[in-house]
Amino acid sequence: MSIGISIEHIGVAADSDRGGPAQPLLTVNGLVKHFDLKKGFVDTVMGRGKVVRAVDGVDFRILKGETLGVVGESGCGKSTTARLLMHLIDPSAGEIVFNGETVGSPALPLREYRRQVQMVFQDSYSSLNPRLTIQDSIAFGPQVHGVPKQEAITRARNLLERVGLEPRRFAGRYPHELSGGQRQRVNIARALACEPRLVILDEAVSALDKSVEAQVLNLLMDLKEEFGLTYLFISHDLHVARYISDRVMVMYLGKVAETGPAEALFEQPLHPYTRALLSSMPSMDPDRRTEEAALAGDPPNPIDPPPGCRFHTRCPLAEAVCSQRAPSLKTRQRRETACLIHEPGSGHSHAAAVAAAVHAS
Amino acid sequence: MNTASRADSAPIVSVRDLRVTFNGGKKPVSAVNGVDLSVARGETVALIGESGSGKSVTLRSLLRLHPERRTRIEGRIEVAGEDVLALGSRALADYRGRVASMIFQEPLLALDPVYTVGQQIVESIRRHERISPAEARKRALELFERVRIPSPERRLDAYPHEMSGGMRQRAMIALALACRPQVLLADEPTTALDATVQIQILLLLRELQRELGLAIVFVTHDMGAAVEVADRFAVMYAGRIVEEGPTREVIRNPRHPYTLALMQARADGAMEKGARLASIPGAPPDLAQLPTGCAFAERCTFVQPACLQSRPEAVELGGGHRARCLRTDATAQAVAQSARATANTSILLTETA
Numbered sequence: 001m002s003i004g005i006s007i008e009h010i011g012v013a014a015d016s017d018r019g020g021p022a023q024p025l026l027t028v029n030g031l032v033k034h035f036d037l038k039k040g041f042v043d044t045v046m047g048r049g050k051v052v053r054a055v056d057g058v059d060f061r062i063l064k065g066e067t068l069g070v071v072g073e074s075g076c077g078k079s080t081t082a083r084l085l086m087h088l089i090d091p092s093a094g095e096i097v098f099n100g101e102t103v104g105s106p107a108l109p110l111r112e113y114r115r116q117v118q119m120v121f122q123d124s125y126s127s128l129n130p131r132l133t134i135q136d137s138i139a140f141g142p143q144v145h146g147v148p149k150q151e152a153i154t155r156a157r158n159l160l161e162r163v164g165l166e167p168r169r170f171a172g173r174y175p176h177e178l179s180g181g182q183r184q185r186v187n188i189a190r191a192l193a194c195e196p197r198l199v200i201l202d203e204a205v206s207a208l209d210k211s212v213e214a215q216v217l218n219l220l221m222d223l224k225e226e227f228g229l230t231y232l233f234i235s236h237d238l239h240v241a242r243y244i245s246d247r248v249m250v251m252y253l254g255k256v257a258e259t260g261p262a263e264a265l266f267e268q269p270l271h272p273y274t275r276a277l278l279s280s281m282p283s284m285d286p287d288r289r290t291e292e293a294a295l296a297g298d299p300p301n302p303i304d305p306p307p308g309c310r311f312h313t314r315c316p317l318a319e320a321v322c323s324q325r326a327p328s329l330k331t332r333q334r335r336e337t338a339c340l341i342h343e344p345g346s347g348h349s350h351a352a353a354v355a356a357a358v359h360a361s
Numbered sequence: 362m363n364t365a366s367r368a369d370s371a372p373i374v375s376v377r378d379l380r381v382t383f384n385g386g387k388k389p390v391s392a393v394n395g396v397d398l399s400v401a402r403g404e405t406v407a408l409i410g411e412s413g414s415g416k417s418v419t420l421r422s423l424l425r426l427h428p429e430r431r432t433r434i435e436g437r438i439e440v441a442g443e444d445v446l447a448l449g450s451r452a453l454a455d456y457r458g459r460v461a462s463m464i465f466q467e468p469l470l471a472l473d474p475v476y477t478v479g480q481q482i483v484e485s486i487r488r489h490e491r492i493s494p495a496e497a498r499k500r501a502l503e504l505f506e507r508v509r510i511p512s513p514e515r516r517l518d519a520y521p522h523e524m525s526g527g528m529r530q531r532a533m534i535a536l537a538l539a540c541r542p543q544v545l546l547a548d549e550p551t552t553a554l555d556a557t558v559q560i561q562i563l564l565l566l567r568e569l570q571r572e573l574g575l576a577i578v579f580v581t582h583d584m585g586a587a588v589e590v591a592d593r594f595a596v597m598y599a600g601r602i603v604e605e606g607p608t609r610e611v612i613r614n615p616r617h618p619y620t621l622a623l624m625q626a627r628a629d630g631a632m633e634k635g636a637r638l639a640s641i642p643g644a645p646p647d648l649a650q651l652p653t654g655c656a657f658a659e660r661c662t663f664v665q666p667a668c669l670q671s672r673p674e675a676v677e678l679g680g681g682h683r684a685r686c687l688r689t690d691a692t693a694q695a696v697a698q699s700a701r702a703t704a705n706t707s708i709l710l711t712e713t714a
Contacts, residue, residue, distance in 0.1 A: 073555035074526070179644050180412075209411035209582065214626040214640035221637070236556065239627065243638075280560045282585030286609045289589055293561040297511075298525035 023100060024061035025198060025230050026085070031058045031094035033080055037303065053302050054080040056254035058094075059329065062198065067224070067231040069245030069262065071238055071277070073299050076251040078234050082202045085232070086119050099197075115145050118191035122203035124183035128175040128190075135160070135171035138190045145194055152193075159189040162226075163219060181212035185219065192227065200232045205240065217244060238281055242266050250274045253302055253310040260335035270337045273311045309340060321347040372399035373576045374423065374461075374544055379436035381418050381427070381600075388649040392418040394600035395436075398578075402543070405570055405577040407591035407608075409584060413645055415600035416580045420546050423578070424457055441543050459489050461544035462537040466552050468529035472521040478532045479517030482539050489540045504535040508565060527558035534565065538573070545570075547579045551586055563589045584623070588612060593681070596620045599646050599656035601672075606682030616676075616692045617684040618661045625699075655686070663688040663695075 034051040055077040062068045070078045083089050085096060087103065087110055098117070101108035118141075121127040128137055138156035143149060157167040163185040175183055184204060191199050201220070205213045217240065224231060235241045241248055242262050249259040250271065258271040269275040276294035283290060295314050300306060306313045312322035325346065327338045340346040341354055381393040393415040400406050410416040421427055422434055425445060438445040441460050448456055465471040473481055482501040483494060492500075498517070505513035508531040521529055530550060537545060547566065551559040567590050570577050581587050587594065587608075594611040596604045596619065604617035615621045625639040643660045646652060652659070654669035661668070667687055675683040686692070 073557060181644060209645075210623055211411065211626050211641035212644065214638035215642075218637050218640055238556065277556060280556045282560070282563070282583070282589045284585050284588055284612070286588055286612055290560055290564065293557070293564055295557045296561070298527040298558055299555065301525075 021064050023064070025064045025099060026062040026232075027097040028058060028060050028085070029095050029097070031055055031081065031084055031096070032092045033077075033084055033089065034092045050303055053254050053305055055084060055091075056305070058251075058254070058256055060249055060256060060259060062230055062232060063247075065228060065230055066246040067233055067244055069241035069248040070232065070234045070251060071236065071241045071248060072251035072257075073236070073277075075253065075299055075302050077254040077302070078251050079202055081251075082119065082200050082232065082234055085200060086114070086117060111145075115194045116196050117198045117200065118194060118196040119200040119202060120184070120187045120191050120204040122206055124180055124187055124207065125175060127187055128183060130175055133172050133174055134165075134178070134186045135167070137175075137186065138193050141190060141194045155193060156189070159192055160186075162223070163189045164215075165189075179212075181208055181216060184208060184216055188216075188219065188223070192223065195227075196229070198230045198232065200234070202234045203236065204233075206235065206237065213240070220244070238266075238278065250277065253299065253305050255310055256329060256336070256338060257311065258335070258337045258339075259329075264335065270335060270342060271311075271339050272315050272317050272341075276314075276316075309338075317341065317350060319348055373402045373441050374398065374400035374578065375437075375439045376419070376423070377437040379419065379422060379434070379438065381415070381422055381435075382433045383427075383431060384433065385428075385431040386649075390648045391651060392600055392648055393422070394651065396597075396600070396602055398595060398602065400544070400576045400578060402576055403570070403574045404593065405567075405579055405591045406593045406595055407587035408578060408580045408595050408597060408602075409582065409587055410597035411582055411645060413599075413648060414597040416582075416597045417548055418600075419597070420463070420548055420578060420580045423544075423546055424461060424463055425453060426463075455489070458485060458537075458542065459540045460542055461546060462540070462542045463546040463548060464530075464533050464537045464550045466549040468526075468533040469521055471533060472529065472536070474521055477518050477520055478524070478536070482517075482536050485536060485539045501535070501539070504538060505532075507538070507569075508532075508535045510535070526554055527561060530554060530558075530562055531565070534562075534569070538569070541573075543574075543576060545575045545577045547577060549581055550579075552581070552583065559586065560589070566590055584612075584627070596623070599651060600648065601656070601685060603657065603686070604682075604684040605675075606678070607680065610680060610682045614682075614693075614696055616678055616682070616689045616696075617657075617686045618663050618688065618692055619657050620684075621692050621695060622660075622662075661688075663691040 033055040034053055037050045037052065058081060070081065072078050084091050096103040098108060098113055103113050104110055132140070135153065135156050138159055139152040142152040142155060157171060160167045160170060165182060165185055178186065205216050208216060223229060233241065233244055245262045247259065248262045248265050250257045250273065252273050257273045258265065258269065265274065266278065269278055279294040297314060300313060306323070308323040308325055309327050312318040315322065322340055325340060327340045327343055329336045329338045330343055340348040341350040344351055376396055376398040379393055379396040383390045383392060396419050408416040408419060423438060423440060423445065434446060443456055443460060472478065479498065479501050482504065483497040486492065486497040486500055501517055502513055505516060510516050510528060510531050524532060551562050554562060563586060566577065569575060579587065579590055591608050594606060594608050595602045596617065598619050604611060604615065604620045611620060615624055622639065622641045626641060641660050646656050654671060655673050658664045658668040665688065673685045673687050675685050676689050677683050678689065
């Protein structure tokens with residue numbers, strides 16, 4: 001670490017790698033975001049009141065050059081996590097370390113961090129300024145970061161070309177003159193205009209039709225290769241998440257349930273919630289229709305999440321201990337799981353069997 | 362699946378050459394351009410298509426939900442023997458809910474926020490039948506039990522915003538079934554729901570359909586959801602049904618290039634990492650100026666000069682499977698080829714394993 005600081009003093013460019021390729025690009029430790037609910041007078045005086053525990057202690061890493069997929073149902077905190085990473089909202093607790101530097105520290109001020117981390121939103125229309133032509137929208141970011149106007153415009157036109165929108169035809173158009181797929185291409189071009197290292201894609205293809213979605217997914221894969229990008233890909237569509245991600249993180253009610261390499265996680269889910277989520281996917285085989293729903297009811301409210309393991313109210317394997325003890329993330333063979341079954345000595349009756357199986361293998 | 366035996370009796374929904382044009386904007390928009398659709402009693406048909414394909418417009422026409430002054434509807438719609446386009450306003454109100462009713466994508470927008478769900482169901486029952494409020498409430502309670510709402514007595518007095526998403530969708534299904542309709546129209550009923558809730562609602566629809574003998578028209582863009590509920594598939598593109606047939610046939614043996622391309626564009630199951638998705642180039646046509654030929658021609662890999670001349674008529678492929686395409690021979694080859702390719706890779710995989 002001391003070496004890192006001394007390098008900073010002699011003025012090496014901020015985007016050079018710290019710690020080589022093995023060092024994660026982004027490390028998130030104990031990230032928490034609680035939203036206060038409207039309080040009455042008495043509650044304000046007493047200093048109490050209910051909070052929405054949108055993100056409640058999340059730890060993860062994104063390695064350099066990988067795509068981390070984040071999946072989960074509404075209310076699981078995946079979009080809040082994305083907004084926290086961009087510092088669009090301030091975290092209640094926790095730290096974000098980007099390329100070896102804590103975000104917001106003097107070594108990595110927010111402005112410099114935001115140049116290196118960009119975001120693409122789900123709603124392609126509301127995320128563009130309707131009064132700017134798409135060329136101006138794309139060139140705006142680099143100008144804020146000190147790129148001369150002419151150069152920013154050249155960069156914008158090159159990017160438009162690159163995302164498949166002929167600059168001579170499209171550069172002067174306004175967002176409402178484009179289709180949804182074209183607008184999402186503009187958003188991607190805008191995100192790339194500041195030459196970021198990490199791009200957060202928050203349901204970026206969810207609003208698109210299937211045929212257009214495939215075009216945009218292909219484009220994202222090409223751009224990643226060409227510019228050496230790292231993606232955080234948030235999606236509720238498990239097929240898409242599996243296709244594009246190297247690793248996948250499953251969230252449930254503001255906590256991480258399971259993280260692991262995409263194929264392993266989809267082939268052999270460890271957490272009961274992951275298993276339920278996967279078996280809820282329609283089968284696409286008319287002869288093998290789903291006969292029984294994996295879970296009953298809706299996800300509980302994040303205002304008063306269940307005690308202990310958050311999933312115990314819907315979990316088919318829940319035991320008494322699950323409502324008393326909250327599981328912590330346990331790592332084994334590049335996979336992390338927060339479930340008492342995978343925690344030796346947790347008191348869950350399955351835990352012993354799992355531990356024995358691990359020992360045998 | 363006894364679709365064949367049901368097809369003998371007259372269909373409960375019969376749409377002939379439906380054309381819907383909206384005149385609100387600068388140019389008239391032809392949203393639906395000649396749709397023929399029959400649904401038998403107790404059958405579920407999925408209308409599948411992307412945004413702007415005319416699937417929801419077709420569905421809404423069945424209840425005449427379009428603004429009268431700005432919409433021109435041509436053709437013929439018959440539901441349970443009623444000529445829907447000829448109904449007067451009083452008869453139309455009797456027809457809606459009693460013969461055919463609809464569930465929508467977003468229950469929070471479809472339900473009235475200032476009345477409890479119970480009040481809305483009671484009102485709807487008493488509009489159609491002369492029964493006492495107590496009697497109607499009893500019916501509402503039965504409906505809530507039927508759609509499996511936990512603690513139904515208490516939920517009847519809940520306002521829509523007090524319920525969770527899945528619960529609201531169940532309540533809306535209960536409301537739609539309040540007057541014992543024969544036809545249920547579902548407009549993307551599970552799109553706004555989470556994966557684990559979506560499958561619950563799909564299973565509920567399947568169960569209701571079986572028990573009540575409902576005919577269901579299920580509009581969706583999600584093929585996976587459609588496979589779970591539908592007996593038949595009707596794939597729409599630019600306001601026409603381009604392919605239609607039994608679910609299994611259409612999924613296993615798609616014969617319209619658009620259906621084929623849609624199936625291939627899905628990021629599905631264990632795809633090879635880094636393999637590119639087969640995307641469909643271009644975008645759907647502008648409905649204000651449709652081409653004279655096949656609307657899919659400019660995005661189609663099998664296009665021939667003849668495709669640009671006139672709109673193709675339906676080609677019968679046997680067993681109720683038909684496609685509006687001149688190149689069904691080419692798609693048949695492509696399907697056979699990809700089937701051979703998958704067979705080969707699976708052989709390779711087993712050999713290497």
